[in-house]
Amino acid sequence: MDITFRDHIERANQLAFQRLLEADPIWVNVGRAIDVIPGMTKNMILHAGPPIEWERMCPTLKNGMIGGALYEGWIKNPEQMEELVHRGEILFHPCHDHDAVGSMAGITTPSMWVYVVEERRRGGRAYSGVYEGRGKTLAFGCYEQETIDRLRWMDKNLGPILRRVVGTFKEGLPLKPILAKAVHMGDECHNRYVASTLWFVDLLIKGLLSLDISNAQIEAIYRFMTGEHYNSFLTLSMAGCKAMAEAFHHVLGSSMVTVMARNGTDFGIKISGLGEKWFTSPAKKVEGLYYPGHGDNEANPDIGDSTITETVGLGGFALVAAPATMQIVGKSLEEAIMLVQEMREITIGENETFTLPYMDFQGTPTGIDLLKVVETNITPVCVTAIASTLPNTGMIGAGFVRQPMGAFHEALKTFVAELKRNMDKEKDL
Amino acid sequence: MDITFRDHIERANQLAFQRLLEADPIWVNVGRAIDVIPGMTKNMILHAGPPIEWERMCPTLKNGMIGGALYEGWIKNPEQMEELVHRGEILFHPCHDHDAVGSMAGITTPSMWVYVVEERRRGGRAYSGVYEGRGKTLAFGCYEQETIDRLRWMDKNLGPILRRVVGTFKEGLPLKPILAKAVHMGDECHNRYVASTLWFVDLLIKGLLSLDISNAQIEAIYRFMTGEHYNSFLTLSMAGCKAMAEAFHHVLGSSMVTVMARNGTDFGIKISGLGEKWFTSPAKKVEGLYYPGHGDNEANPDIGDSTITETVGLGGFALVAAPATMQIVGKSLEEAIMLVQEMREITIGENETFTLPYMDFQGTPTGIDLLKVVETNITPVCVTAIASTLPNTGMIGAGFVRQPMGAFHEALKTFVAELKRNMDKEKDL
Numbered sequence: 001m002d003i004t005f006r007d008h009i010e011r012a013n014q015l016a017f018q019r020l021l022e023a024d025p026i027w028v029n030v031g032r033a034i035d036v037i038p039g040m041t042k043n044m045i046l047h048a049g050p051p052i053e054w055e056r057m058c059p060t061l062k063n064g065m066i067g068g069a070l071y072e073g074w075i076k077n078p079e080q081m082e083e084l085v086h087r088g089e090i091l092f093h094p095c096h097d098h099d100a101v102g103s104m105a106g107i108t109t110p111s112m113w114v115y116v117v118e119e120r121r122r123g124g125r126a127y128s129g130v131y132e133g134r135g136k137t138l139a140f141g142c143y144e145q146e147t148i149d150r151l152r153w154m155d156k157n158l159g160p161i162l163r164r165v166v167g168t169f170k171e172g173l174p175l176k177p178i179l180a181k182a183v184h185m186g187d188e189c190h191n192r193y194v195a196s197t198l199w200f201v202d203l204l205i206k207g208l209l210s211l212d213i214s215n216a217q218i219e220a221i222y223r224f225m226t227g228e229h230y231n232s233f234l235t236l237s238m239a240g241c242k243a244m245a246e247a248f249h250h251v252l253g254s255s256m257v258t259v260m261a262r263n264g265t266d267f268g269i270k271i272s273g274l275g276e277k278w279f280t281s282p283a284k285k286v287e288g289l290y291y292p293g294h295g296d297n298e299a300n301p302d303i304g305d306s307t308i309t310e311t312v313g314l315g316g317f318a319l320v321a322a323p324a325t326m327q328i329v330g331k332s333l334e335e336a337i338m339l340v341q342e343m344r345e346i347t348i349g350e351n352e353t354f355t356l357p358y359m360d361f362q363g364t365p366t367g368i369d370l371l372k373v374v375e376t377n378i379t380p381v382c383v384t385a386i387a388s389t390l391p392n393t394g395m396i397g398a399g400f401v402r403q404p405m406g407a408f409h410e411a412l413k414t415f416v417a418e419l420k421r422n423m424d425k426e427k428d429l
Numbered sequence: 430m431d432i433t434f435r436d437h438i439e440r441a442n443q444l445a446f447q448r449l450l451e452a453d454p455i456w457v458n459v460g461r462a463i464d465v466i467p468g469m470t471k472n473m474i475l476h477a478g479p480p481i482e483w484e485r486m487c488p489t490l491k492n493g494m495i496g497g498a499l500y501e502g503w504i505k506n507p508e509q510m511e512e513l514v515h516r517g518e519i520l521f522h523p524c525h526d527h528d529a530v531g532s533m534a535g536i537t538t539p540s541m542w543v544y545v546v547e548e549r550r551r552g553g554r555a556y557s558g559v560y561e562g563r564g565k566t567l568a569f570g571c572y573e574q575e576t577i578d579r580l581r582w583m584d585k586n587l588g589p590i591l592r593r594v595v596g597t598f599k600e601g602l603p604l605k606p607i608l609a610k611a612v613h614m615g616d617e618c619h620n621r622y623v624a625s626t627l628w629f630v631d632l633l634i635k636g637l638l639s640l641d642i643s644n645a646q647i648e649a650i651y652r653f654m655t656g657e658h659y660n661s662f663l664t665l666s667m668a669g670c671k672a673m674a675e676a677f678h679h680v681l682g683s684s685m686v687t688v689m690a691r692n693g694t695d696f697g698i699k700i701s702g703l704g705e706k707w708f709t710s711p712a713k714k715v716e717g718l719y720y721p722g723h724g725d726n727e728a729n730p731d732i733g734d735s736t737i738t739e740t741v742g743l744g745g746f747a748l749v750a751a752p753a754t755m756q757i758v759g760k761s762l763e764e765a766i767m768l769v770q771e772m773r774e775i776t777i778g779e780n781e782t783f784t785l786p787y788m789d790f791q792g793t794p795t796g797i798d799l800l801k802v803v804e805t806n807i808t809p810v811c812v813t814a815i816a817s818t819l820p821n822t823g824m825i826g827a828g829f830v831r832q833p834m835g836a837f838h839e840a841l842k843t844f845v846a847e848l849k850r851n852m853d854k855e856k857d858l
Binding site: 357 | 613614615623624627628630631634635638639640641642644645647648651652655752753762786787789790
């Protein structure tokens with residue numbers, strides 16, 4: 001590659017990296033998807049990962065879609081789903097194509113409540129569904145009555161109150177301080193959100209107590225948000241990370257990865273300098289630990305938009321921050337340190353906000369560079385939950401994925417072609 | 430020392446150590462000191478550390494005493510304190526001589542509210558004042574109106590409600606799980622209690638919400654318990670640690686240290702096999718960091734019963750668990766690891782409940798052995814807050830103390846004399 005173009009890319013990446021570091025995501029609102037997500041229509045289901053047609057969808061995604069359609073009342077029973085799809089009346093779009101992200105299957109239907117996060121430096125907004133839990137949820141491919149009932153309860157009791165709570169925070173709720181503190185308290189902020197959820201509910205309860213609602217209402221919301229092992233900050237964090245990622249997307253000439261996402265069939269990425277084009281390759285199997293009674297044979301391949309956390313320097317890129325996650329993914333302290341060091345080879349720099357106490361308070365490796373990935377042949381490491389391919393089963397384990405190289409090779413081809421096109425343009429001038 | 434007696438001591442220490450490990454402290458009640466602390470009388474002030482007469486008391490302790498007397502209405506202004514003391518109408522006793530512990534000055538007057546913790550295995554109880562905060566408190570030698578007003582607010586609004594809250598926990602509130610989780614989340618549980626306080630208030634708020642009281646009352650209590658940098662679990666933890674320490678006190682022949690405490694003038698210890706006798710030497714200066722505008726010249730020597738945490742394997746003995754404390758006491762990761770390793774040389778074993786994620790989940794060094802301290806010439810390391818010698822100033826910093834050897838030498842003399850006495854008795858049989 002031409003030296004001049006190297007310089008050009010490096011300058012673009014430094015600009016993009018600076019935008020990533022400066023990004024300041026603030027929780028400002030919560031609303032129904034149809035009311036707040038740009039481009040959302042009333043016959044649309046958003047899902048995790050790159051675009052995919054119904055036939056190629058993995059079981060977890062299909063099952064989540066069925067749950068979404070049942071919840072919206074588009075079908076009365078799961079068997080009607082195929083017919084609905086084949087009538088062509090439903091649009092399936094990636095969350096990411098609407099500035100949104102979704103946990104696991106990422107199912108977001110028009111009337112579901114989503115967090116709205118604003119990035120204060122550049123003014124962008126990002127969205128993610130209010131956390132359903134880890135149990136029998138749409139996110140994990142469930143559609144039974146319990147799943148639908150929970151969503152109805154959230155719609156009636158949680159969403160409207162959360163909107164009043166966020167209204168009590170004068171300038172909204174800054175998310176970075178919560179993430180930064182949590183990384184010092186055992187969270188890597190992808191698989192583990194215990195400390196961050198404790199900080200989050202500490203702010204939430206103060207807001208709740210300032211509203212004129214009953215103790216019983218407050219208690220129900222508080223218990224919901226702390227239930228399922230104190231993990232509810234996950235989706236608000238994801239919206240925050242997406243807002244940070246948007247801040248450095250669309251930097252002309254930048255080779256930085258701004259989206260990594262999986263739909264359970266494909267793994268896909270977007271590149272800052274290449275706009276909205278997806279580059280994909282088959283999603284991988286997750287190496288992990290299973291809950292008793294579950295195993296490999298039942299595991300869906302890697303799924304979810306939650307890798308937006310690794311995209312901004314959290315999750316696997318902060319693995320050493322979280323001994324509990326290290327144990328789940330079967331990595332010793334030495335291995336975790338080596339993985340974090342390895343991620344430095346494919347990133348632009350250190351995150352000044354997310355620092356690792358047990359690595360001399362160095363920042364986490366942040367800002368994945370497509371060129372470095374291909375040159376070093378090292379792909380990003382992500383930690384993740386594992387969904388069952390069986391419907392109505394929920395989370396069956398958690399583990400570790402090293403993402404496939406194919407998508408990066410695909411992206412590089414386009415990146416080089418774009419470079420050449422720009423070079424030719426310059427020559428013409 | 431005779432081999433047989435070595436064996437005897439080792440057996441006694443193993444028994445004591447087992448009792449320490451098995452101890453299960455449960456928060457069961459809260460009440461006024463006069464109503465719940467054994468031997469408390471209505472003209473008594475309990476204080477931190479070993480016994481001390483008024484004339485030898487350090488400024489922080491004297492100032493705290495003045496605050497206590499003002500709060501009880503025994504004096505109308507600070508100047509009356511000397512006269513009250515010289516009339517001989519007030520008794521000054523160590524908290525530890527009443528199964529209690531107190532933070533910093535440890536001032537506990539008859540009408541102050543104290544936590545009651547029960548040790549479930551052996552049935553003992555321990556006590557510690559409800560946390561006043563880090564600001565202008567009795568604990569830090571303050572006696573101005575703000576201090577007295579806070580105590581009155583606590584008396585009226587906090588104590589009675591906390592009693593109702595603890596009543597909502599069917600079997601009381603087990604403290605060890607909170608401490609164990611916190612040691613994995615950046616607390617060493619002496620200087621830093623952020624994670625443990627978050628877990629504590631998470632339980633507290635659920636209790637509060639189940640009571641028939643107003644949102645405003647709940648909010649005031651919640652804000653008080655999370656104020657002052659999320660440190661309120663400190664004194665409940667101290668009562669819990671004291672309950673654990675009592676469980677292995679009074680084991681005949683055991684050379685284990687069951688009390689380490691400082692009154693700001695003297696450092697004192699008790700030994701399991703030597704009953705209620707104190708062994709003392711001068712309290713040391715704390716090596717630490719000061720808040721802006723404060724410094725060495727103003728620092729009171731080492732003070733407080735909070736070293737009960739080191740006595741059961743927390744605080745300095747878990748230093749590597751808490752990067753934030755390591756920074757405050759100026760220790761690098763390597764130095765913190767070395768200090769924890771060093772503490773293994775003077776302790777009986779590993780704590781199976783408090784484990785260190787970044788030292789291969791090894792247990793913290795636990796159960797200080799008087800004999801090992803003297804033989805190795807290594808004394809316990811403690812982390813601690815620093816109080817001002819000036820009245821009404823509050824906390825001025827935090828730091829690190831290596832406790833003085835003198836008290837251990839004193840204790841050894843008595844321990845050996847007791848051994849000889851027992852040996853002679855056996856010969857007589």
